[in-house]
Amino acid sequence: MNVQLYIWQRATAVVMVPLVLGHIVVIFYATRAGMSAADILSRTRGSIVWAAFYGIFVAAVAIHAAIGIRNVLHEWLPLGERRAGRFALVFGLLLAALGARAVAAVVLP
Amino acid sequence: MSAAHVPYQLRHRGSPLWLAALVHRLSGVLLAIFLPLHFLALGLAIDGEAKLDGFLRWSEQPLVKLAEGGLVFLLTVHLLGGLRILVIENFPWTGGQKQLATLAAAVSLLAGLAFLARVF
Amino acid sequence: MPDTSAQLSVSLWRGAREGRYQTYMVPRRESQTVLDVVTFVQRNIDPTLSYRFACRVGVCGSCAMTVNGKPRWTCRTHVAKVATRGRLQIAPLQNLPVIKDLTTDMAPFFAKWQQARGVFAPSQTRHDAMARIRPDSPARSAVDAAIECINCGVCYAGCDTVRWNSDYLGPAALTRAWTLVNDERDGANVARLQAVAASGGCHACHSHQSCQELCPQALNPTAAIAGLKRRATAAYLKGEIKT
Numbered sequence: 052m053n054v055q056l057y058i059w060q061r062a063t064a065v066v067m068v069p070l071v072l073g074h075i076v077v078i079f080y081a082t083r084a085g086m087s088a089a090d091i092l093s094r095t096r097g098s099i100v101w102a103a104f105y106g107i108f109v110a111a112v113a114i115h116a117a118i119g120i121r122n123v124l125h126e127w128l129p130l131g132e133r134r135a136g137r138f139a140l141v142f143g144l145l146l147a148a149l150g151a152r153a154v155a156a157v158v159l160p
Numbered sequence: 161m162s163a164a165h166v167p168y169q170l171r172h173r174g175s176p177l178w179l180a181a182l183v184h185r186l187s188g189v190l191l192a193i194f195l196p197l198h199f200l201a202l203g204l205a206i207d208g209e210a211k212l213d214g215f216l217r218w219s220e221q222p223l224v225k226l227a228e229g230g231l232v233f234l235l236t237v238h239l240l241g242g243l244r245i246l247v248i249e250n251f252p253w254t255g256g257q258k259q260l261a262t263l264a265a266a267v268s269l270l271a272g273l274a275f276l277a278r279v280f
Numbered sequence: 281m282p283d284t285s286a287q288l289s290v291s292l293w294r295g296a297r298e299g300r301y302q303t304y305m306v307p308r309r310e311s312q313t314v315l316d317v318v319t320f321v322q323r324n325i326d327p328t329l330s331y332r333f334a335c336r337v338g339v340c341g342s343c344a345m346t347v348n349g350k351p352r353w354t355c356r357t358h359v360a361k362v363a364t365r366g367r368l369q370i371a372p373l374q375n376l377p378v379i380k381d382l383t384t385d386m387a388p389f390f391a392k393w394q395q396a397r398g399v400f401a402p403s404q405t406r407h408d409a410m411a412r413i414r415p416d417s418p419a420r421s422a423v424d425a426a427i428e429c430i431n432c433g434v435c436y437a438g439c440d441t442v443r444w445n446s447d448y449l450g451p452a453a454l455t456r457a458w459t460l461v462n463d464e465r466d467g468a469n470v471a472r473l474q475a476v477a478a479s480g481g482c483h484a485c486h487s488h489q490s491c492q493e494l495c496p497q498a499l500n501p502t503a504a505i506a507g508l509k510r511r512a513t514a515a516y517l518k519g520e521i522k523t
Binding site: 061064065068071072074075078079082083087088089091092109112116119120123142145146149150152153154155156157 | 228239246
Binding site for chain 3: 181185248253257
């Protein structure tokens with residue numbers, strides 16, 4: 052189980068390297084003064100590209116953050132591996148759900 | 161049997177590489193806390209532009225912008241810290257890592273400052 | 281001429297799991313080592329002090345203690361280099377149970393060594409031809425770079441992941457496993473990779489590199505463990521081991 056978690060953690064990290072760099076570019080672009088919700092949404096609504104970019108990002112970060120949090124909970128709090136794993140799973144599912152909702156909110160026409 | 165409750169000062173923790181690992185972990189935790197809030201904010205668009213616009217205007221406040229600069233720093237430093245791990249684990253060992261770690265911290269600070277320069 | 285009237289203020293841990301630091305005044309001597317200081321206290325001031333040493337010359341690894349916060353070989357640590365303000369704080373190695381004063385119980389350290397299968401498993405007998413190992417082959421070079429561990433425990437004491445994760449096998453045990461994984465003569469590598477791929481094995485290492493910075497033999501457990509991660513992960517993906 053821990054080798055699987057290791058593999059997923061590293062694999063999602065690799066996938067996210069270009070996604071994070073792209074996201075930083077988006078952040079810098081979108082925070083130009085005067086870019087309103089309408090400006091942003093007019094670019095994202097109905098876009099397959101944005102849906103794919105952020106859809107993949109949400110899936111990857113939910114997995115990556117959950118596995119990372121599991122390690123932190125197990126090592127820094129007196130939680131056993133199993134309890135830490137359960138908390139982490141719930142956290143990952145929460146991120147996936149909220150993230151999918153956020154992506155839907157900005158890309159659905 | 162657990163180890164003694166000896167009060168230690170542990171000076172090797174000042175090493176740049178140990179700090180890099182700690183910053184990587186802490187930035188990850190902070191980003192993990194931030195993410196659900198970020199997703200909730202974006203989810204406001206479900207009910208139409210108005211709510212998201214209201215949030216965006218709220219986020220124009222200087223303190224929020226400062227926090228966003230901090231987030232850009234956290235994201236960059238976490239990315240670079242993660243690259244450190246990926247390189248150590250998958251490529252032949254190279255020296256000069258302490259200097260690279262310090263450089264990574266500087267680059268992350270610059271990214272955060274560049275963001276703040278744009279929004280203020 | 282050395283100033284023989286000069287004194288050093290030394291705080292030594294007295295007790296076991298619970299205890300306190302006790303301060304002693306020790307005369308300074310030229311080229312004095314931390315082990316000299318501890319020995320002076322036990323022989324001239326307080327014979328009830330417990331500490332461990334053997335060779336006194338940096339080849340056995342018995343005298344490792346925490347000196348001003350860092351785990352070090354006390355026989356190879358010159359007082360002049362570490363007592364920067366005329367003060368020394370000496371404690372037992374961290375991450376190990378304390379028996380008394382400056383001596384720790386090394387049993388957990390060696391138990392993890394066994395758990396990581398850090399033991400050579402022969403694949404041939406005396407009746408077979410001797411193995412021909414090229415010393416400059418990549419595998420043997422990897423072994424040679426990691427083989428000089430004398431089990432002093434400094435890396436284990438300095439590792440935060442050992443401190444945070446009681447299952448973690450630690451840098452020394454994993455480095456030894458790495459040398460055996462690269463030993464062409466060894467016949468137990470599937471079981472060994474299985475052992476180091478378990479929870480608390482090589483994948484638990486966060487590459488803090490304290491081990492690499494502290495090792496008095498200049499070994500690099502971080503690199504060895506990174507190599508183990510690659511080998512164990514590949515073995516898992518090929519179905520050779522399961523966790």
